[in-house]
Amino acid sequence: MKFLDLAKVHIRSxxxxxxxxxxxxxxxxxxxxxxxxxxxRGGDVIVEVVDGLNTLIDFRYQQHFFAGNGRPGMGKxxxxxxxxxIVLRVPVGTEILDExxxxxxxxxxxxxQRFVLAKGGNGGFGNLHFTSSTNRAPRRANPGQEGVERTIxxxxxxxxxxxxxxxxxxxxxxxxxxxSNARPKIADYPFTTLHPNLGVVGVDGAEFVVAxxxxxxxxxxxxxxxxxxxxxxxxxxSVLLHLVDGTAxxxxxDWQTIITEIEAYGDILGGKPRVTVLNKIxxxxxxxREDKRKALEAxxxxxxxxxxxxxxxTTEVLxxxxxxxxxxxxxxxxxxxxxxxxx
Numbered sequence: 001m002k003f004l005d006l007a008k009v010h011i012r013s014x015x016x017x018x019x020x021x022x023x024x025x026x027x028x029x030x031x032x033x034x035x036x037x038x039x040x041r042g043g044d045v046i047v048e049v050v051d052g053l054n055t056l057i058d059f060r061y062q063q064h065f066f067a068g069n070g071r072p073g074m075g076k077x078x079x080x081x082x083x084x085x086i087v088l089r090v091p092v093g094t095e096i097l098d099e100x101x102x103x104x105x106x107x108x109x110x111x112x113q114r115f116v117l118a119k120g121g122n123g124g125f126g127n128l129h130f131t132s133s134t135n136r137a138p139r140r141a142n143p144g145q146e147g148v149e150r151t152i153x154x155x156x157x158x159x160x161x162x163x164x165x166x167x168x169x170x171x172x173x174x175x176x177x178x179x180s181n182a183r184p185k186i187a188d189y190p191f192t193t194l195h196p197n198l199g200v201v202g203v204d205g206a207e208f209v210v211a212x213x214x215x216x217x218x219x220x221x222x223x224x225x226x227x228x229x230x231x232x233x234x235x236x237x238s239v240l241l242h243l244v245d246g247t248a249x250x251x252x253x254d255w256q257t258i259i260t261e262i263e264a265y266g267d268i269l270g271g272k273p274r275v276t277v278l279n280k281i282x283x284x285x286x287x288x289r290e291d292k293r294k295a296l297e298a299x300x301x302x303x304x305x306x307x308x309x310x311x312x313x314t315t316e317v318l319x320x321x322x323x324x325x326x327x328x329x330x331x332x333x334x335x336x337x338x339x340x341x342x343x
Contacts, residue, residue, distance in 0.1 A: 014042025163234025
């Protein structure tokens with residue numbers, strides 16, 4: 001399934017049905033009178049979060065969603081049928097934005113959450129509604145209320161506990177593949193990852209979700225490379241895992257490039273806790289490893305050592321990440337619970 005995290009959608013709620021002008025005409029009925037019913041209400045446009053979706057690809061092939069109109073009222077005091085609602089089904093983490101792509105209308109973060117994007121128009125009153133002591137036979141009825149038409153944007157921000165940051169080929173996808181069942185594309189050229197990947201990792205009986213996003217380069221905030229739009233997928237994370245390629249000539253410059261880009265993105269990422277890891281240490285000798293670690297610690301604070309491909313230090317990194325995640329976001333491993341259960 002192709003990954004799509006931004007979609008433009010045109011919606012319109014249903015118009016209300018018009019009221020009816022009608023008079024009772026029946027044989028053997030001594031008194032007639034107005035009996036026109038009200039029009040039916042127009043349908044709503046509703047967005048609902050459903051389970052099992054992780055992309056907005058459905059909205060690439062259909063961008064227009066129109067709810068049903070209400071039917072007109074009828075004689076014998078009959079109200080017209082209401083128009084059918086239309087439901088837009090979206091994955092967890094979808095933001096509903098106004099046409100300016102800045103105003104947030106709704107943030108859909110839980111399965112089953114529903115939000116009315118456009119309410120249907122009310123049905124018009126029939127002539128029965130206007131009967132009074134001084135007007136026993138009104139010959140007027142109201143038209144139905146028009147529906148609401150608007151253009152919105154759907155933006156998907158993946159729900160994850162840990163976000164991976166780093167330059168292209170820093171080893172983010174390798175780390176995700178080494179610690180979870182996810183199978184992202186891994187190759188020895190830049191920008192192997194073209195769309196975010198999610199993986200569930202476990203350590204000490206606890207499980208949490210890690211999000212791998214395409215690598216950033218210098219000037220990503222200005223649109224270079226793949227830009228920084230994918231940083232939206234790590235906005236909801238509790239902690240950021242910053243991987244630095246240990247085989248790079250200047251690890252401090254690589255670290256600073258990423259820090260500059262996330263600070264340019266906004267305070268929402270700049271203020272998040274970070275775990276800095278020097279990756280690919282299996283390709284370094286002891287002296288190079290120590291020199292680069294000390295140089296990086298001078299600007300980044302504590303630095304952990306890891307080789308994702310050799311599975312060296314991955315458990316310690318996962319434990320450091322686990323400490324930064326609140327208990328309410330952690331899921332217990334059912335297999336671990338089964339092993340420790342005693343009758």
